[in-house]
Amino acid sequence: MPHNELNVVALVSVGAHPTSGRARRAEQDARAVELGLRLAGSKLQVVHAGDPHAEALRAYLGMGLDELAVLEQGAGADALPALGAYLSGAGAQLVLTGSQAETGEGSGMLPYLLAERLGWPLVVGLAEVERVEDGFAQVLQALPRGQRRRLRVRLPFLASVDNAAPVARQSAFGPARRGQLRAEDVVVVDDALLSEAQLQPARPRPKRLKVIKAKTGAERMKAATAKASGGTGQVLKDLPPQAGAEAILKLLVEEGVLR
């Protein structure tokens, strides 16, 4: 269902191919653009904070965009203030991002920090926008194992997409060559963290060993298709903020996230 009246902005970054490391359009960001194109068609605005000469950005133009706004800044600059300032003046009703960048810090924090800065709600793992009316959007949020949760969110809001969002369309050479990378001057703020912290390659997160107890094919099938059963989860409703925070803290300590 197209929402041509909806003002959608997609934020994109330069990605890196997982096996060759070569610059490309980032997988999740391209999905954000795909979702944006389906919602707003040619009125979609696409924004990147970084180098306007990055050739990899043309792969987004190749999806059928006439132009892409680039908030020009160097490699060590913080994207957050530039994007925040741009978005507060862009009149956007829905801002789409990928969940995590493929290059640079790649902390996955940008959608959260941006939503906080703008004071907008954030939907994580947006899969589909079903309806927009009266300043609210009805959306589907992706949960593990193909589950979907229907949410009603007030506009404007920010949403990050992951692999549950529709696959990005092919990037074509013609539109990629014709499209404009429009550089915009912005106030460049250096990333304070980058200047003092050191970068080191991430270690792969240890995975819990999967012990296969199933003896037969049928059992294995059952195990593979069974619903995730946390079992101990509980829904906290109508709680004072203090009590809610304590419950979350208790869980984090139990799981060993906080020590």
Added chain:
Amino acid sequence: MLNTLLPILLFAALALAVLGALKRFLMWRRGRPAKVEWLGGLMKMPRRYLVDLHHVVERDKYMSKTHVATAGGFVLSAVLAIAVHGFGLHNRILGFALLAATVLMFVGALFVAKRRRNPPSRLSKGPWMRLPKSLLMFSASFFIATLPVAGILPEGMGSWILGGVLALGVAWGVSELFLGMTWGGPMKHAFAGALHLAWHRRAERFGGGRSTGLKALDLDDEAAPLGVEKPTDFTWNQLLGFDACVQCGKCEAMCPAFAAGQPLNPKKLIQDMVIGLAGGNDAKFAGSPYPGKPLGEHSGGPHLPIVAREGQGLVDAETLWSCTTCRACVEECPMMIEHVDAIVDMRRHLTLERGATPNKGAEVLDNLIATDNPGGFAPGGRLNWAADLDLPLLSDKKQTDVLFWVGDGAFDMRNQRTLRAFVKILKAAKVDFAVLGLEERDSGDVARRLGDEATFQQLARRNIATLNQYKFKRIVSCDPHSFHVLKNEYGELGGNYEVLHHSTFIATLLAGQNIALGQHALAQQGAAITYHDPCYLGRYNGEYQAPRAVLKALGLEVKEMERSGFRSRCCGGGGGAPITDIPGKQRIPDMRMADIRETGAELVAVGCPQCTAMLEGVVAPRPEIKDIAELVAEALIEVPSEAKKSAARRETAEVN
């Protein structure tokens, strides 16, 4: 009465035909410009017609003889009739000559009529069923009208009624044969065909030459269209070529996609292009439709998109993506029409402008851009298959005799067996060779045939830049697709090399007695084998002999399939067809395996990683599939080298 009527009829028909010819010519010229040899082409046309084209037509002896009689008779009759009846040269000798010509034409036309009595399905019906009657009418009418000139019948013989009937016959005949030639009747093939031969886009094909490499798009010219969106985006001589079609359906009979029930029929495609050229719909097409696509639903015009963005256009995209680019249609076409060029031109638009490569196409192209191989494998693993072979790298040696082009089969475990077998042969023959290793990239074959000219040129230019750094005498590859692209398609981008297929190279090694072969184990058992010609080795590059010579040297007797040599049937693996994977009623490799089974062979020898993969994908029980290199490696008699002796000594050392 006839003496006044005939000249009027003849000259009126001729004048209208000239008018039609002009109109048709201007329709072709709506296409994009192309460099042709205007006068030179016309001068060479008779030779191209009588020699080059005749070689193709001669494969069908019946039709060849029929055509010589009918067309030869017609041309003679027409010229003489204009002289005798048009200009009134009532000379007795001319009269007899005209009688003889009409008799020749009449006899030819009888054979045309005979073939039309129970025509095979590949032939178009409709107006084509009328043609033999028109031919008979033309020749018979002029025969009778000429009898008085030859003095066999008295002048002024016959009543008004007989004269009227005769005039009607002549009118019918000249309408079909003069007017129909330029106003779109079946005889159009003669007019357009002759000019097509004169201004053919691949003039190199004539005089025994071969021209199979796709032509490059000029990507630096941003105003030039990226491929063909609408009929006028074809070059004008391509449009002329479409008009030359005689609808004989030889292409249809050979097309593997059509036989598999995929929605492609090369003959219909060319006729659709003619519809696009003139405007209209396909309801009147009188041949076999695209399998699964009823007639009358598609229409187009010169300035309308061929593949519609929404709804029905002239051709559906899946028709274009069904083609395996095997060139069987081009090889078979007696009018030398270039079907594959047209299909790739239209694919270029779909990929480069619309980003609409179907199924796995987009993924494969993305992989080629990001990893230089279609599978998306880490480029650093390109030489893993030879980790234990200690292959000499060209980056170390800087120069070599033979550059072994490995190809993307390096990532495929099945093909690695072939590659290792070939290395064994190279080492046994003590060939001075080297590989590019991690510097090698995909040749660009698949990208180009999926219409992604930009990615092809990028890969090709990088490969050429790499190759330019080194000195080597020749490139040898086990992959006919890389072989073809390196040999025939890099030249336009500045890379000219001597390239050999490994079967050709092995044949020269055998001829030079550089390797010693024993009898293959299968030959000792007396097993029957057959050989499958890869399209890109055979039809594209004319190499049919070397693989057979190698098999013969192994003591293996090849039981030929009915479709072999230049008529070999595609395995279904070319042109990115396994990637775009357009559904049909059956699979092309299954049909090919049926051809193989028919020979009773226990093993089929192949020379292409694509063919190997496609044929091995056929469910067992089926004949075994082995590459020529594997068969040779199995029968290799290795001269024990000194290194081996020392290894043998080490084995005897005891360790306690």
